[in-house]
Structure formats: structure tokens, C-alpha cells
Amino acid sequence: MDAFYSDRFVLPLPAGHRFPMEKYRLLRERIGQTLPEIRLLEPEPLTDEALAVAHSPDYIRRLVGGDLSRKEMMAIGFPWSPEMVERSRRSAGATVMACRSAFRDGVGINLAGGTHHAYRDRGEGFCCFNDAVVAARLMQREGRAAKCLVIDLDVHQGNGTAAMTRGDSNIFAFSMHGAEN
Secondary structure, X not given: OEEEOOOOOOOOOOOOOOOOOHXXXXXXXXXXXXXXXXXXXXXXXXXXXXXXXXXXXXXXXXHHHOOOOHHHHXXXXXXXXXXXXXXXXXXXXXXXXXXXXXXXXXXXXXXXXXXXXXXXXXXXXXXXXXXXXXXXXHHHHOOOOOOEEEEEOOOOOOHHHHHHHOOOXXXXXXXXXXXXX
């Protein structure tokens, strides 16, 4: 079984930042120590072209180039850095690679996926690219899947995923979330 991780690509966050970046490293280490049958693999970063199956080319260009407004970066919740871009590309890449692994082996895992708050043209809630929608559309483009189901069980609603798949009869987004967070 393959599990993809991107915890080596860490964002330079200010001291006291509320995002628990270390949780990804801790999870990978724990799996490595307790489940030796799982192959831990580092994903390739997704290209602009791959990301554009779900995101607007203008948004990708502005995010990658550091040209988002202060307000747009505040909505994402991270300070812009080249490391943020690299991590976001690799986190989405991990979901794509996990899907390919699942089609090949029956199962695949991304240890840091679920960036369900990202919209087609903006990021939000610590999510720059929507890995689930990118992966679903790439699996369709590659002929691996005709229809996809995204099951989102995070406590928060996957608002970006819901918005990006609204009206798309080939991707159904099911979000079950806490009523009061």
C-alpha cells in the first residue's frame, strides 16, 4: 500500500501561528514506525496545467507569483512564500498519486489532503488548491473514472468543493459536517 506525504515541504509560519503544521510529520513518523507494510512516498508537485483542470489559470499564476492581494492571502490564512506554493502543489499531487495508486492497487492514501476550502479562483481556510476536485478531474481526463464521488467528513463544510462541483453531473460532493463546528 502506498501513502504519500509532503511534510518535508514546510511553510515558514510565524511563531504562534494556529495551523498545526507538525501534525503531518508526526503522522508520517508514526505510520513509518508502526505500519512497515505501508510504503511512504514523496509526491511530485502538480504543474500549472494539471491544476488548471479545476483552478483558473489567472488564480494559479497569481498564487504562484505571489501576486495575490493581502485580503486574498488573509482568506488563505498563510503568509505567501515559495514554500507555501511548493507544499500546495505537492499536497495536491499526493492526492492525484494516491488515486492512481488506488486504481492500480485497490487503495492509496494522501497523509495531508483534504484541501476542501479552495475555490476555482481563490484559496480559503488554509487551502490553496482543491486536491479532491483536481484529482477527480484528472482521473476523468486520464480515463480512469467517468464519475467521481467526493466524501468530505471534515467538521467544516467543504465549501470550495461544493462550489466547484455544483452543476457537474460527473462529480458529486457529499459533505457531512458539524452543525456548530
